[in-house]
Amino acid sequence: MPQLSCPEWTNDQEPFDKLDSIVKAAATIYEFILRQNLKKYLLNHGDLKTWHGKLFRDVVPVPYYAGNYRSADPRHPCLNVDNEVAGVPGAPFQEVPKRMAQFSEKLESVTLDTGKSVATPKSPELRLKAAAQLAAFAAGGIIQIHPFLNGNGRIARLTANFFFNRYGFHMPFYVDRPSVGTEYATACNAAMVSGNFGPLFLYFISVLAR
Numbered sequence: 001m002p003q004l005s006c007p008e009w010t011n012d013q014e015p016f017d018k019l020d021s022i023v024k025a026a027a028t029i030y031e032f033i034l035r036q037n038l039k040k041y042l043l044n045h046g047d048l049k050t051w052h053g054k055l056f057r058d059v060v061p062v063p064y065y066a067g068n069y070r071s072a073d074p075r076h077p078c079l080n081v082d083n084e085v086a087g088v089p090g091a092p093f094q095e096v097p098k099r100m101a102q103f104s105e106k107l108e109s110v111t112l113d114t115g116k117s118v119a120t121p122k123s124p125e126l127r128l129k130a131a132a133q134l135a136a137f138a139a140g141g142i143i144q145i146h147p148f149l150n151g152n153g154r155i156a157r158l159t160a161n162f163f164f165n166r167y168g169f170h171m172p173f174y175v176d177r178p179s180v181g182t183e184y185a186t187a188c189n190a191a192m193v194s195g196n197f198g199p200l201f202l203y204f205i206s207v208l209a210r
Contacts (some may be wrong), residue, residue: 006078007061010151011088021058026174028054029158037166042111045104048142048155056151069096069147083146089191090146103141110137111163129168132204135160140197141189153188164208172207 029051036043053067060066062078070079070093083090091099114134118127137154146152161171183206187199 004077006081009060009062011067011167012138019059022055025054025057026158030161030171033158033162033165033171037162039167042108043138043162044140044189045100045109045147048100048147048159050154051158052058052148052151055154063093063207065149069100070149071097081149085146086189088189089151090144090192096145096147096183099145100147103145107138110134124195127167128169128205128208131164132201132208134167135163135204136197138163140191140200143200144189144195146192156188160204164204169208 005164032047049067051070056066058061064076064079067205068076068079070081070083070090072080080093082093090096111134114130118130122130139160140154142152142159157173161173165171181204183199187203190196190199
């Protein structure tokens with residue numbers, strides 16, 4: 001039997017945000033964010049797959065790399081792989097679909113609880129804290145699991161933007177990556193290594209407060 005050939009998706013260092021396809025796709029995602037937040041939409045992991053598919057469909061070497069999780073699905077054999085960042089592993093590929101479904105359920109619960117906590121008038125400081133907590137949980141969960149073969153950081157930042165916008169704050173991230181070695185990188189490492197989202201929360205607080 002011939003050995004399966006799975007092209008590496010090595011373009012992650014390229015300036016994706018300069019490509020027309022990425023820019024156009026990001027624009028549609030931001031339209032979704034602005035429109036759905038008016039309805040208090042409950043973001044779910046299916047939305048994340050849709051975003052990933054839109055962003056990367058024109059730049060991946062294998063079509064199904066875009067919009068699909070790493071998994072044991074025999075239809076997508078090149079996604080039957082583990083991944084890591086700087087030696088820190090994401091979730092095993094066999095566990096990704098289940099963990100993302102559990103993450104989605106928890107995200108809905110946390111979103112609803114946060115909505116109740118800010119239903120009455122709150123000070124700007126408390127609203128900022130609520131937005132940063134929710135964004136850190138959402139983005140941190142994606143970073144920890146690393147469900148996609150590539151592009152996880154961009155999806156995490158778009159998700160953070162979703163919750164910043166939901167509570168009336170600006171959206172500080174586009175599809176580019178903050179500089180390596182920054183506070184953001186350190187916070188992401190803590191999320192991947194131990195599921196500690198505290199540093200990410202503090203980083204988001206500092207970004208929103210600027």
